[in-house]
Amino acid sequence: MANTPDHADIVQIATTFDAVEEAEALSRSVVEARLAACAQTDGPITSVFRWDGAVQTEQEWRVTFRTTAALAEQLVEHIVREHSYDVPEVVVTPVVGGHEAYLEWVRDETRSLP
Template sequence: MSERVPAVVVLTTTDSETAAKELAAGAVEARLGACAQVLGPITSVFRWEGAVQTEPEWRVEIKTAADRVEPLTAHLRERHSYDVPEIVATPLTGGSAEYLSWVVDETR
């Protein structure tokens, strides 16, 4: 894996399994992510418009190269149904060198 292009996990959540699968597939098809997993349903508790909400959601975890986070974030925002979608990126600080190299290669 290139020392200059580390891998990152980008997370988002959405309100249905179908929407989650579409976000995951769209990111991989656009080469903005090497792979994505859909997990759920999960229960999310959050404050929205002044009230605490409890809702089922599906989480999408997308593995990508650090230099693809900005275009992936823009891609997710354009396709997301939420007014303020959760989009967070967490750098990967270790793992299988072969896998992390594959993540970077698949986003080229």
């Protein structure tokens, strides 16, 4: 993507849930609080992981939030506080490019209202 602006201010934050209802409820609370411009739920997906000394296989739903780097820490804290898991997966990934109008929409939707 030649001549694209620096998008270091936009990030994606992903987490997983064992119930679609919890995924949707947290997504709504995050967007309503303007901590993210949007949340997308994928699933069900199959997760295989080690927990309590045993390999587990579980069905989960992945939620990906689009937000600004400035709000990332606050959003991570919100997810961890509201999540039902003892140790929820929360991964922040920088956005390195994309459609500038969409990225500007993310910025606009995460600004506080006057």
